[in-house]
Amino acid sequence: MSDRPLTLMAVHAHPDDEATGTGGVLARYAAEGIRTVLVTCTDGGCGDGPGGVKPGDPGHDPAAVALMRRQELEASRDVLQISDLEMLDYADSGMMGWPSNDAPGSFWQTPVEEGAARLAELMRHYRPDVVVTYDENGFYGHPDHIQAHRITMAALEMTGLTPKVYWTTMPHSTMRRFGEIMRELHADMPEPEPQAQPEPQPEPEPAEAAAPAEIGLPDDEITTWVDTLAFSEQKFDALAAHASQGENIFFLKMGKETFGELMGMETFVRVKDSTGAALPENDLFAGLR
Structure with a gap:
């Protein structure tokens, strides 16, 4: 057991998600000699x-x-120095409400137990000490993010492993600052992806017409603040590696300095822990080293 390196496993939905929410921690912990596994x-x-x-x-x-x-994901992996990359290769389901949600073989249509069983095998192989994924709303309601959350939590149950488990989030203070920066840069810039709303459904009932779950959390509800400022250039370059999606990656439009100011702290909610590490914490591996 002592010969096994500390291991972080991040479970993400699409190529480029690894850089947006966890590029900083992946780069930081890789630099500290921790094994980093991206699914x-x-x-x-x-x-x-x-x-x-x-x-x-x-x-x-x-x-x-x-x-x-x-190919872009492989380039991002190199930038972030990710140790191991695993692709489940389900078909992208598209945004909520798109016809691709219903396509046979799409991730959204895959039974949770099936995806979870495949992920559980990877967990048994890598035996992560820390697992990071999205919350039950997939952070902003994307079906593939929601499904990634579901299979991750189910896989943990299947394996009986007891890593520290975190969900990515963003403080409301950062969301406000992001809005300010966007307005400073370009008044006509489209809203950032995390604010995107699902396409309207035909004749919604009043309950369905209500606003979706609020994105991010009040600052005082965030359990874990990890300083990744020293790795913000790597994070920026990892995002830039996904050049084909540049139109949708609004963070790239602000330049490296502003990007570092806004994205140099990565935040999480700790949802499972067997270490007893005190909260709030500034290290996903608090209590493990």
Whole structure:
């Protein structure tokens, strides 16, 4: 047991998600000699194609997009010095309400037990000390993020392993600052992806028309604040490696200095722990070393 390196496993939905929410911790802990394992659940085939062609438009080839995004993910992995990359390669389900949600073989249509069983095998192999994924709303309601949450929590139950488990989040103070920066840069800039709303459904009932779950958390509800400022350039470069999706990665539009100011702290909610480490904490591995 003493010869086994401390291990972080991050379970993400698409290529580029690893950089957005956890690029800092992946780079920081890799630099500290911790084994970093990235599990990417989908192929990203619902992303933009060459020239920015959108899913469903003429010329959009999901298989070609998936191949391109795999290559970009490998480049991001190199930037972040991720030890191990595992692809579950489910078909990207697209945004909530898209027809691709219902496609056979999409991640959203995959039984949770099936995805969880595959992830459980990876957990048994790597035996992570820390597992990071999304909350039950997938942070902002994307079906593949929600499904990644579901299979991660189910896989943990299947294995009986007891790592520290975290869900990514963002403090409301950072969300406000992000909005300010966006307005300072470009008054006409589209809203950032985390604020995207699901497409309207036909004739919603009043309850369905209510606002979706609020994104992020009040600052005082965040349990874990990890300083990754020293690795913010790596995080920026990892995001930039996903060049085909640049139109959708709004963080890249602010430049490295502003990016570091806004994204140099990564925040989480600790949901499972057997170490007794005090909260709030500033290290995902508090109590483990």
